[in-house]
Amino acid sequence: MKSICLYSSYFNQPSIPYYVRFYLETIAPYFSEILFITNDKELDEDSLYFLNINNIAILKVKNEGWDFGMWYKALSQIDSSQYQQIALVNDSCVLFKKPTQFFNWLSQSKADVCGITDSNAIHYHLQSYFLVFNHKAIPDMVAYFNKYQLLKDVGEVIEIYEVGLCKTLIDKGFKLEACYSSKQYNGEFSPTFYLAEKLLKDGMPMIKKKILFHSYRKPELFTLARMNFNINADYYINIIKQITKESLIDFDKVKQDQSSSMNALDKFVYNIKRVSILNYRKLKGKRHD
Numbered sequence: 099m100k101s102i103c104l105y106s107s108y109f110n111q112p113s114i115p116y117y118v119r120f121y122l123e124t125i126a127p128y129f130s131e132i133l134f135i136t137n138d139k140e141l142d143e144d145s146l147y148f149l150n151i152n153n154i155a156i157l158k159v160k161n162e163g164w165d166f167g168m169w170y171k172a173l174s175q176i177d178s179s180q181y182q183q184i185a186l187v188n189d190s191c192v193l194f195k196k197p198t199q200f201f202n203w204l205s206q207s208k209a210d211v212c213g214i215t216d217s218n219a220i221h222y223h224l225q226s227y228f229l230v231f232n233h234k235a236i237p238d239m240v241a242y243f244n245k246y247q248l249l250k251d252v253g254e255v256i257e258i259y260e261v262g263l264c265k266t267l268i269d270k271g272f273k274l275e276a277c278y279s280s281k282q283y284n285g286e287f288s289p290t291f292y293l294a295e296k297l298l299k300d301g302m303p304m305i306k307k308k309i310l311f312h313s314y315r316k317p318e319l320f321t322l323a324r325m326n327f328n329i330n331a332d333y334y335i336n337i338i339k340q341i342t343k344e345s346l347i348d349f350d351k352v353k354q355d356q357s358s359s360m361n362a363l364d365k366f367v368y369n370i371k372r373v374s375i376l377n378y379r380k381l382k383g384k385r386h387d
Contacts (some may be wrong), residue, residue: 099130099182099183099184099252100130100131100180100181100183101128101129101130101131101181101182101183101184101185102129102130102131102132102133102176102181102183102184102185102186103125103128103129103131103132103133103187104133104168104169104184104185104186104187104207105122105132105133105134105135105170105175105187105188105189105192106136106165106169106172106186106187106188106189107134107135107136107188108136108137108161108189108190108357109136109137109189110137110139112139112140112141112142112145112146113141113142113144113145114141114148114149115189115353115355115356116348116351116354116355117189117192117193117307117347117351117352118189118313119148120153120193120347121191121192121193121241122134122152123152123187124193124195124196124197125187125193125197126152126153126154128197128201129183129185130181131155131156132152132153132154132232133154133155133156133157133175133176134149134155134156134157135154135156135157135158135159135160135168135169135171135172136157136158136159136168137156137158137159138158138159138160139159141156151376156216157171157172157175159171159172159201159258160303162248162250163191163248163249163250163254163255164252165186165188165226165248166243166255166260167248167249167261168188168196169186169243170247170248171314173240173243175380176310178236178237178240178349179236179237181233182232182233182234183230183231183232183233183234184227184230184231184239184245185228185229186228186229186230186232187227187228187229188226188227188228189307190227190306190308190348191227191228191290191304191305191306191307192304192305192306192310193303193304193306194303194304194305194338194346194349195303195342195344195345195346195347196303196305196344198275198303198343199237199277199284199301199355200214200303200304201316204230204270204277204279204367207275208272208273209232209273209275210231210232210234210235210267210272210273210274211224211229211230211231211232211235211239211264211267211272211273211274211278212224212229212230212232212274212275212276213225213226213228213229213230213274213275213276213277214227214228214277214304215262215276215277215278215279215280215289215290215297215302216274216276216277216279216281217235217280217288217289218273218280218281218283218284218285219286219287219288220256220261221264221265222264222268222274222281223258223260223261223263223264223274224264224274224276225260225276225289225290226260226290227289228304230342234305235272236269236291238266238270238272239263239267242263242266242267246258246259250365259265278297278300278301278349280293280297287321287324287325289311290306291322291325291327292325292327294306294309294327294334295334295337297336298338299336300332300342300343301308305334305338306355309331309334310331310334310352310353311331311355311356311357311358311359312329312331312355312358312360312364312365313356313359314359314360317366319371320371322368322372322373323368323371323372323375326372326376327372327373328370329360329365329369329372330340330365335349362366
């Protein structure tokens with residue numbers, strides 16, 4: 099079976115970050131080809147050597163349309179009819195171990211489109227950081243990208259691409275399935291954050307990089323506080339180390355890729371808000387008793 103992984107990654111420095119390298123070389127054995135899509139810039143010799151020795155092709159594109167914009171441009175460059183499987187992957191997660199469990203599950207799945215996790219927010223969909231389209235769904239997926247092409251507004255990207263693509267494929271009769279499914283959770287929050295600890299204990303091989311780098315947008319912090327999310331990155335790293343016996347990514351090197359976007363005061367203020375919301379809910383609950 100001929101397969102290709104279209105891996106989108108945005109960064110400004112000339113060197114490919116360590117966690118991205120780990121991700122690429124770890125998933126390379128599972129695909130016939132990998133196309134590394136990144137924003138147009140000069141890469142240093144070490145990065146080019148890394149791509150070469152791992153037989154990873156590179157496509158540099160203008161930074162527009164978010165990850166779906168990168169994937170759209172990559173799909174425009176390849177002959178999708180040559181592949182029985184196309185994966186759309188981005189660097190929004192840090193892969194910390196071999197995804198053996200996922201790919202074993204993938205090989206047994208009868209679904210037309212597979213993902214790591216799913217969500218019921220807005221409409222049932224597979225979360226878009228890792229999507230695998232099997233041969234029957236590939237023409238419809240490519241046609242959908244060709245229809246909508248580049249979308250610059252993040253709200254439109256979520257509504258039309260992340261949610262809309264899955265809804266369209268479901269309406270056409272395709273089967274969608276997630277390895278670490280959260281179908282039983284019907285709340286508003288993203289499972290990759292709200293159920294982060296459970297997903298890790300279920301064997302999920304990756305974690306959102308925002309959790310490790312604290313690279314949240316301000317509106318996201320309020321949402322995280324409302325879900326009583328533990329913002330301490332080391333809390334999740336310790337869980338990973340406790341439950342994973344196999345070889346792991348070097349988390350000290352991961353932290354060197356990007357410094358925390360929140361200082362001690364930011365974290366203190368966040369936790370004050372989180373505890374305040376929690377106490378308010380408890381007080382409100384007592385008043386209704």
